[in-house]
Amino acid sequence: MGTLTEASGPKYKAVADRIRRAVQAGKLSAGERLPPVRELAYQLEITPGTVARAYTVLTDEGVLQAEVGRGTFVAGRSGQGDGMDTAAEPELGFELDVAPHNNEAGDGYYVNLFSPHLPNVGQAALIRELLTEVAQNPPSGFMHYPSRDAARPARQAAAHWLSHAAVGRVRESDVVFANGGQNALGLVMQTVLRGRRPVVLVEELFYPGFRRAAELLRADVVAVEMDADGIIPEALDAAARTHDAQILCTSPEAHNPTATYTPEDRRRAIAEVARKRDLQILDDNCYNMKAGAGPSYRLLAPERSWYVTSISKNITPALRVGFALAPPDRTAHLRRSAEQGFFGLATPLSDLMARLLVDPRLDAIADRVLDVTREYVQCAVNELGGYQLVWRPDVPFLWLTLPAGWRAGAFVQAAEARGVRLRPAEDFVLRTARAPHAVRLSVNTGVTLGAFARAMQRLRDLLGNPPEQITV
Template identity: 80%
Template sequence: MSTIWTGTLSSASGPKYKAVAERIRSAIQNGDLTVGDKLPPVRELAYQLEITPGTVARAYTVLTDEGVLLAEVGRGTFVAPPPGTADETGTTGDPERGFENDLAPQHKDAGDGYHVNLFSPHLPNVGQAELIRELLTEVAQDPPSGFMHYPSREAARPAREAAARWLTQGAVGPVRESDVVFSNGGQNALALVMQAVLRGRRPVVLVEELSYPGFRRAAELLRAEVVPVAMDAQGLIPEALEAAVRTHDAQILCTSPEAHNPTLTFTPETRRRELVEVARQSELQILEDNCYHVAAGAGPSFRLLAPERSWYVSSISKNITPALRVGFALAPPERTAHLRRTAEHGFFGLATPLTDLMAKLLVDPRLAALSERMLSVIGDYVHCAVHELGEYQVVWRPDVPFLWLTLPAGWRAGAFVQAAEAQGVRLRPAEDFVQRTARAPHAVRLAINAGVALATFEQAMQRVRRLLDNPPEQIAV
C-alpha cells in the first residue's frame, strides 16, 4: 500500500489537493485501500508527495465532507464505510449523518466505543459545507470588496441587504438594510448591545432565573450586576419583573421568549405584551436573543411589540454553521446609529471576505432547501432521544437542537453529569444556567449532536437511559 503515497504531483493538472483526493478515491475503488485503513498523517504524506501540509489537509477535508473518509480526534483519518452500511462501532457512512469532526468532537475508546459530546449542539452537514466552499471560491477568485481595503459601510451594503432579507423570514418583522449591524457571532452581538445600552458605574442587567450563561458573561465583562427574575411555565413572570426593576433600577432585560435556553419554554403573545407593559412603565430596554431557534418564530418578536425599546440578536451558528462567526444585532430605529458606532469603534467591521460571502450565501436559492433538510435531520435526532428518554420528564421540540431533562429521584445534576461522562456522554448541568449563588433544579440539558451517526447518538441516549433507570442507592443514616 505504500506505493499509493510515492511519486510527486508535479505533473498533475489543476489544484494539487484535487489530485491528492483523486488518488485516494482511486485507491479505494481499486481495493488498495479498504474500510478502516488508516491514512498517513498530514505532514508525513505532504513530505512523501513533496507538497504542503495544507494541500493534504484540504484533500482530507474534501473527502471527509463527502463521507469517503472518517476523521477521529486523537486517532487519525480512516477510510469510511460506504453510505448506508455500518462498521463495528455502529457508525454509518452517510455524509448527511456527518463525519464533520471539527463540529463533533469524539474519539474511540478501547472500552466503551464513541464518546459523544452533547454539551453544545452540532449541526448536521446536509450540503451547506459544500455550498460555503463553492461560494468562498467565487469570493476568492473575484472579491467584490478586494483584499487590500479596510471594511466599510458601503462595501458591506450587499451583505446587509442579504441579511435583512434572511432575518425578515422569521417573526422579527420587517428589517431594512440600514437596520443590520454585523457582529462576530451571537455572543459578540450581546456584548455590543450591552455596550450601547448600559450606563453608570454599576448598571444592572436582568435575566431569567435559568438563562443562557452568555448573558452573564457579557454583563460581567462590562462590570454590570446580573439579577435573576422568576419564571413560570410561560416564561418570565410580569410581577416578578416589575419588582426586580423597582428594587434594582435595572436598565435592560435579556430574554429568549421563542425557544428559551435551557428549558425550551415558549412565551405566548399575551405574556409578551404584559412584559412589554412593565418595560414601558419602567423605561426598561429588552434584549431578545433568538440564536437557538432554527425555524420561523411562532410568536411576535419584542421588536414588533415594542420597537422603541427592543434589541434583537441572532446569528447563523444554529442555522448554517458556527464556524464563520457571523451574527446580527438590531436596535430600536432611533438608536441604530449608536449600535453601529459601537461595532465600528470596537472592530471596524467584519472582514471583507466574510461580508462578500454573506452577500452570496444568505440569498442563495439553495439555502432554503438546505435549511428544511437540516430541520428534518435535527428532528430525527430529537425523536431518537425522546424514544429512549420519553418515560422520564423531558421537554423537547423537533425544531430546537436540545432537550431539557428533569432527573428522577436519587440523582443530582452534578453527579449525573459525572456519571454520564464516565459512560462517554458529555452533558450540561442545570448549574451552568443559574447564578453562582442560586439553587439549581436537578436537571440537565442534552444538546443534539448531529455531527455523529444517528446510530452512535442512539447508543449515547441508551447509556443516558440506563443511568436514569439506575440511580445511586440512598442509604439513610
C-alpha cells in the first residue's frame, strides 16, 4: 500500500492531486464512493485531518460531492441506490475501497470497539415518528418550564418500562428522570454524600463514571477487593469500617468491564455488610440488556438501595434519558436534587418518553437489539475463544486477559495501529492501582458483521505474536 512519505509540499494537496488525476483519467468514475476519512488516513499513514482537508478542497472544486450520513462520492452521481459497482483499482499510488458502506461507522479497516454501538433495528424510525407527533401537538407545550404534573405521563411510562427489571413494584411517583445514566449516578451521590471528604467505595475493576461523579463532589474513591463473583464481603466490611464510607457503587447484573455476574448469595452477604456498616448501595444496571437474572439490591435492601438505569444500551444513547430510584423514604430528596439541578427533562423529551416507553413496538425492537448483539458477541467468541475471554450473550462487551508477552497498553497501541480501538484495563482501576494485563472489547454493530469479524481476526493475529518472547 502506498504512502505519501515521498510527497513534497502539503500532504493534503498531494492527496487531492492524486484523486483529481484519477477522476480525470477515468480511473474513478461518477458516483463512486471514496473511503471514509479515517480509513484512507490509515492507508496513507497520515492524519485524518489531512484527508478531510483534501476532500474539502475537491468538494469545493466540484470534483467530489459529500452527502450527509452517506459519505463522499465522485461528482455526477445520478441518484442510484446504495449498491454500486466497484471500479478497477485506480492508479493513485494507494488503494481506494469503493465498496458500499452500510452505516455511519463504515465497513472498512477502522473498527471502534471503545464503547458499545447499538444496531438500528427500527428504533430510529419509531423515534422520528413519535417526535413528529410531539412537535405537531406537544402536551406540555413549548413555552413552559418542566413540572412534576406535566411529567407524570412520562413517569407512568417509565414505571411500565422498568417493570421488566427485578426491582419490585415501581410507581410513577418513584421515578426520577435524569439526563442519562451518568447524570443519574451524580444525582444519587449528590443526595447521599455528606461532609467535606466523603468516601465512595467501588470494586477493584469498576466503571470509570463512578470515579468521575465522585470526584466532582470532592469525594475520595476507595477500591474493594473482588473475585469472580464480585465484591468480597469481608473486604467490603473492612473498607467500610476503615474509611467510614457512605456508599458502595456496584454493577451486580452486568459488571463493567469484566461482564461477570454477582450471584444471589453474594448479593445477600453484601447487603448484610451494608446494613451492619450503614452503607448505601448504588446499583448501576445500565448495561443489562434483559430482565434481571437475580434480585436487585432494591429488593434485598430496599431501605438503602439506589437503582440507576437508562435507555442507552437497548434503545438509543442519543436521547440521554436515565432513571433513578431511591429508597422509599428518600425519593423526595432525590427528586429535589434533580429539580434544583436542572428542573427536569426538557418538556418535548418528556412528552416523547410518555409515548416511546409504552409503545407496543418497543419490546420487539429491544429484543432485536439483543439478538444482533448476540450475533456479534458470538462472532468475537468464535475468533478469540482460544484465549482467556469472559463474555455473555446479553452483554455488549467482552473482557480479554492477554497472553504472556503482552501488556495492556502495548496491545491497545498495536491494535489501534491495525485499525481496532480498545479500552485497556488501566481505564477501569484507580489511578494509583496496578491494572491486570487485560482489555475490554465492546460490540460495535455500526459496522457489518464481516468487518467486525475481520477486526477480531486482526486481534487474534496480534495475540499470537507478542512483542516479548518468553523463554524458560
